[in-house]
Amino acid sequence: MINITNPIDCCGCTACASVCAQDAIIMEPDVLGFLYPKVNVAKCTDCGLCEKVCAFNNNYDKSLNLPKPDVYGARHKDMREVESSRSGAAFIAISDYILELGGVVYGVGYKEYFCVCHKRATTKEERDEFKGSKYVQSDLTGIFRQVKQDLKSGRIVLFSGTPCQTAGLNSYVGKKLRDNLFLVDIVCHGVPGPKLWHDYIEYLEHKQGDKIRRVNFRDKQLFGWAAHRESFEFVQEDGKKIFKELFYKHIMFRHSCGVCHFCNTTRPSDITIADFWGWQKTNPDFNRDDKGVSLVFVNTEKGRKLFGIAKENLNTFTAELENVLQLNLQSPCTVHTKRMIFENDYINKGFAYVINKDYDKLCIVRRMADKAKKRIKKLFGK
Known part of the structure; x- marks a missing residue:
C-alpha cells in the first residue's frame, strides 16, 4: 500500500485514490491544504495498484x-x-x-x-x-x-x-x-496551498468589509501580459479593484x-x-x-x-x-529557505501574521549575520 513518509514524494494528483477499487484511500489536506493519500488499512487488500499507478517519479510514461x-x-x-x-x-x-x-x-x-x-x-x-x-x-x-x-x-x-x-x-x-x-x-x-488561498480571500474581505465578486491572478488588461499582479473586485465598490502580489512566491x-x-x-x-x-x-x-x-x-x-x-x-x-x-x-523551482518557518508561523500565528512578515528580508538579515560571524571568526579565531 502507498505510504507517504516524506511530503516531497507526493504531488497530490489523486491517481492512487482513484485506482483503488476498495475506496480504501482518501486524500487528506495538510495545514496548507495540500492533499496527501491516507490508507484505511481495514479496507485495503494490499493489491499494490496504488503504488504501481504513481507517476511522480523519473519513470513516467514517455512512450508516445x-x-x-x-x-x-x-x-x-x-x-x-x-x-x-x-x-x-x-x-x-x-x-x-x-x-x-x-x-x-x-x-x-x-x-x-x-x-x-x-x-x-x-x-x-x-x-x-x-x-x-x-x-x-x-x-x-x-x-x-x-x-x-x-x-x-x-x-x-x-x-x-x-x-x-x-x-x-x-x-x-x-x-x-x-x-x-x-x-x-x-x-x-x-x-x-488551497488553505492559504481560502484564508487570503477571507483576509481581504475582512479588511475591505465587503465580499469579493471576481478574482484575477494576473490582470493583463490593466498591467499588460508580462505583469504578475493579482486583482480583486468587490461587490459594493462598483468595479473598484485592489491589487496585490502574493500568490507567486516560492x-x-x-x-x-x-x-x-x-x-x-x-x-x-x-x-x-x-x-x-x-x-x-x-x-x-x-x-x-x-x-x-x-x-x-x-x-x-x-x-x-x-x-x-x-x-x-x-x-x-x-x-x-x-x-x-x-x-x-530546465530544473524545478528552488524551495524558499524559510519554507518551514513560514509554515510553522502560519500554524501558530495565523495568516494575517505571515502575510505581513517579510521572509525575504529575514533571509537577507540571516545571511548578513552569517557573513559577520565568519569575518569575526577569521579575525579573532573564535
Missing part, C-alpha cells in the same frame, strides 16, 4: 513522445479571445476543436468561495471558465474517475493541468483508453515542487502550453502590443494532429528549442 518537441509561438486570430486569456489563447483554439467534435474538456475553474478545482465542460461557455491563470493547486477529487468514464463511453476527452496531474491521469487511464484522451500540460513554476509552494520530475522538454502530455518568455529572440514583431503570446510544445504524433487543426485559428511561428528554455523547463 517525439524525439524532440515541435516548438511554436502562437496567438489566436480573434483578439477577443487573446484579451480574455492569460497568454495567446492557444488553449482556446485547441479545446474548441475537441468541443466541436462533441468531446469533453477538463480544466481549472472555481467552486464556492473561489476554491480552485478541476471541472468538466461540454460547451464553449462552460470551457471559458478555464481561461486565465489560477496559481493554486486545484482539487481533483473524483475527476480522474469521471475522465475514465467519459473515455469508456466513447467520448473524446481533452484534459489540461500541471504536468504532475497529466502524468498521473495518463498512468491511471492506461494505454487501452489513451487513444481518445488528449493531454495538455502547462509549464508550471510551483503551486501554493515560500508557499508544495514540498514536491522543489523536486519536480517534469521540469524538462520530455513532457508527460501531447501538448505543452506556457507564456512565451523571450519571444523577442525569435520573432521581435509578434508581441509588440504586449497582448500575450503562447509557447507551444507539440510532444507526440497525436499532439501534431490536434495542433495542426487548431493552427487554423492561430497565428504561429516556429522556434528553436534552445531559445525557449525558461527556468522551469
Whole structure:
C-alpha cells in the first residue's frame, strides 16, 4: 500500500485514490491544504495498484513522445479571445476543436468561495471558465474517475493541468483508453496551498468589509501580459479593484515542487502550453502590443494532429528549442529557505501574521549575520 513518509514524494494528483477499487484511500489536506493519500488499512487488500499507478517519479510514461518537441509561438486570430486569456489563447483554439467534435474538456475553474478545482465542460461557455491563470493547486477529487468514464463511453476527452496531474491521469487511464484522451500540460513554476488561498480571500474581505465578486491572478488588461499582479473586485465598490502580489512566491509552494520530475522538454502530455518568455529572440514583431503570446510544445504524433487543426485559428511561428528554455523547463523551482518557518508561523500565528512578515528580508538579515560571524571568526579565531 502507498505510504507517504516524506511530503516531497507526493504531488497530490489523486491517481492512487482513484485506482483503488476498495475506496480504501482518501486524500487528506495538510495545514496548507495540500492533499496527501491516507490508507484505511481495514479496507485495503494490499493489491499494490496504488503504488504501481504513481507517476511522480523519473519513470513516467514517455512512450508516445517525439524525439524532440515541435516548438511554436502562437496567438489566436480573434483578439477577443487573446484579451480574455492569460497568454495567446492557444488553449482556446485547441479545446474548441475537441468541443466541436462533441468531446469533453477538463480544466481549472472555481467552486464556492473561489476554491480552485478541476471541472468538466461540454460547451464553449462552460470551457471559458478555464481561461486565465489560477496559481493554486486545484482539487481533483473524483475527476480522474469521471475522465475514465467519459473515455469508456466513447467520448473524446481533452484534459489540461500541471504536468504532475497529466502524468498521473495518463498512468491511471492506461494505454487501452489513451487513444481518445488528449493531454495538455502547462509549464508550471510551483503551486501554493488551497488553505492559504481560502484564508487570503477571507483576509481581504475582512479588511475591505465587503465580499469579493471576481478574482484575477494576473490582470493583463490593466498591467499588460508580462505583469504578475493579482486583482480583486468587490461587490459594493462598483468595479473598484485592489491589487496585490502574493500568490507567486516560492515560500508557499508544495514540498514536491522543489523536486519536480517534469521540469524538462520530455513532457508527460501531447501538448505543452506556457507564456512565451523571450519571444523577442525569435520573432521581435509578434508581441509588440504586449497582448500575450503562447509557447507551444507539440510532444507526440497525436499532439501534431490536434495542433495542426487548431493552427487554423492561430497565428504561429516556429522556434528553436534552445531559445525557449525558461527556468522551469530546465530544473524545478528552488524551495524558499524559510519554507518551514513560514509554515510553522502560519500554524501558530495565523495568516494575517505571515502575510505581513517579510521572509525575504529575514533571509537577507540571516545571511548578513552569517557573513559577520565568519569575518569575526577569521579575525579573532573564535
